[in-house]
Structures are given as C-alpha cells and as structure tokens.
Amino acid sequence: MLEGTTAEIRERKALRINPAKTCQPIGAMYAALGIHKCMPHSHGSQGCCAYHRSQLTRHHKEPVAATTSSFTEGASVFGGMANLKTALNNIFTIYEPDIVAVHTTCLSEVIGDDIPMIIKKSAEDGIIPEGKTVIHTNTPSFAGSHITGFSGQCAAFVKYLAESTGETKNVVNIFPGWVEPADMREIKRLAELVGVEYILAPDTSDVLDSPHDGKYHMYPDGGTTVAQLKAMGDSFLSIALGPLASTAAATELEKKCKVPNKVLELPIGVKATDEFVNALRLAGDTAVPASLEKERGRLIDMISDMSQYMHNLKVAIFGDPDHLTSMVSFLVEMGAKPMIVVTGTPGKKWEGKLKEICSETNPEAEVLAFSDIHYMHQWIKNNPVDLIMGNTYGKYVARTEKLPFVRFGFPILDRVGHRAFPMLGYNGGMRIIEKITDALFDQRDREDPDHEVELVL
C-alpha cells in the first residue's frame, strides 16, 4: 500500500505530490518562538494555526503556543481587521507577551488585509499596551516555503526593532538560519570558544528544548530579548548563516543601521565550519583555541576512518535549500556521490550552486528546486542509490526501496535526536558520519546472507 509509485516518470507542471517543503507561516512561527516572551500570531483561520503548531510541536516534542485571528465566513468577506484587533486585545490581556509577531496566511493574503494599518489602528485605539510591541510579516503560502517565511520573519525583527544609537559596539550579530535549538546552542558555544561577543537572533534554544521542571512555562527562559533585537543596530558586523534564511535580515540591517554583513553557508561539515570559525576569529580579532582545533582534528580522523564506506556512496537527498547546500558539500568532502538533490522551495540560482558543488564528484547529479519527494522516488526506481537522506516523509521511500535512511532537516516527527544533538560544527559533523555509517551497517547486519555476515564491517 505504501509503495506509492511505479518507475514511470510523467511530466507534471501543476501538481506536487509529497512536496519537499511546507508553508510559509510555519517558518514565521518558528522564528518568532526564538524571541523571548513573543507570541506568534496567525492571521487567518484556526485550521492553519492548528496545523503549524502541531508540526512544530511534533518536531520539537514541546508545546508550541501561538494565537489565531480565528477567521470565519464573516472575516473572509469583510476582512480580518475586527478579528485581529479583538485577538490583540485578548492576547495582551490574557497572555501578557512582550511582543506579538503577526504573520498572514493564504486566506488573509487573498482578502488583502493591510496588517501595518491594523497594527497602527490598534495602537491608536489603545489595544497595544505601553511598552509592548506588535510586528508583522507577510507569509502567503501560494509562494515560497517555510524557509522564506522564516526569512521574512527575521527581516521583520530588524525592520521593526533594530535601532542605531550612533555608538558602534564590539558585538557581532549572528543570524543562525533555520536550524535546531541544539544547533543554535552549538553556534553560541563556538562563538564563546573563539571569544566573540554576540547577539544571536532568533534563538530557540531553551525555548523549544527547555528542561523539564514539572511546570508549564508559556514563555521559557530562552530566546533573544526585544532589547537585544534593538541593540543589533549598534553591532559592528552581522554574520548571516544560510543564504536563503538569513540574507534578508542581514541586508535589512545594513540598509537600516549600516551594519555590514557576511553571508555564509550553514556550518555543516569541515569546510563550512572552518569558514564560520574563521569569520568569528576575524571578527573578534582572536585566535582559534586549541580545544576547537582538536575537535576539528577528531572530525578529520573520523572522516578518514570511514572513508572506505563513504567513497562513491550514492545518495538521494531532499530538504531545505540551505541545509542541502552544506550537507551536499559535506557528502562531497567525504567522497560520496549525491545523485539526486531535491528541494520544494523554488530557486534556479540554488540549482546552479548545487550542480557546481556536485561537479567535483559527479557532474551528472540531478538537482531540482520546486520539486517533490514523489519525483525523487520515481527517479530512484530508475537510478538505484545506496542511501536516502531527508525529513521524516522520506521513510516511505526508504521502506519501499529497502534503503538505509538518515533523517535530517524539518520536520522529523518520528525520532528525537535532532533536537538534542547538533549537526552543526565539527562535533555535528561526527554525528552525521555516525548516523550515515550506522544506517549502512544496520542494513548489512540485517540483510547480508548468513555466510557473509561479518562481526566487523
């Protein structure tokens, strides 16, 4: 029943089956959760908000608080201004956030609600209490993906809040891109090891992986504060990790407060982590500590130990553009062959970049933006691979084709390690190798004929 497809590939222009993406508001909601005492608000019907919250909750195994304008037929016809004003009144009265981050949905975009005007009107009518803030981003889901929603929300933090006092501080802004809370913690650890003062925004560590203490906290301890978002305008540099997710915010800050920026790939694997560590070192005018050099050395050692298994390993991989760029580069570093690379987010430029990365090991690699997992499945039936990498939705393909499967990206609904252990940095690289080789070895242990089963593979 789960086999899903034959090997026959038919041209599809207007249909995606099992798309390798989800909708923009999820990204906006995730970014907003990385701000301390921020309530993400979904301006649309309850169904959208329920879906977005449930995906984030299932991925992070944490309760995700978010509010909705609860559109009914009336709002669909007359516009959502009354609903949003009522919602803001309720939110500030009942939940007492410092900031509300409003994002739109398909419905409110089609209606054409003017959110900045509604926010202004709410402020004039005294609905937004003194000292509290409401910001917004537009996230229609008939365009882009959850990554562009995340990017838009990060840019909105800057647009609404960053201020320049004229006094430049010895602080570096870091826009982390869409990564796990554990990855955000790893970014902070690396910055601290190199000795750089930083503001990380957003920061979902200690929000979506907060420790269990027996109590419910609507606003856990973590998250970038509104004061920190304001102070970003006084930093001397921004490092934007993940071009698609973070460039918009960094560019906005440069435009608004003249803070220059450096856009880097997500620090996954040796080269990308080196570039991030080097950028931190240059920014802080410091030296890379010996402990970090040792971490790097341990990763290189593991790569060489496992090279016989990674060499020429044929991989089918899907996910989000920034994740794929760095993960595919890391696979190439290790001698593997990414054979097909698929994302659901649109991006012709990204396709060119990925082809360039794969050209080192296999110029024939198929790279597709705005595609789907169904196509990747059909492609695999025609071009067998050794391994599949991607989010939870790839497990049906892996099961049908009896292939080892390594989960990474968003969403991962059926495992827990992604939220606890980073994939970023040198230590994260070792974890990726562990996951890949475990998946390969587990399959051999399970499926090799009796006379070929080896204790040591």
Ligand code: SF4
């Ligand atoms: S695609 Fe549009 S309608 Fe569907 S959940 Fe996302 S925002 Fe709501």
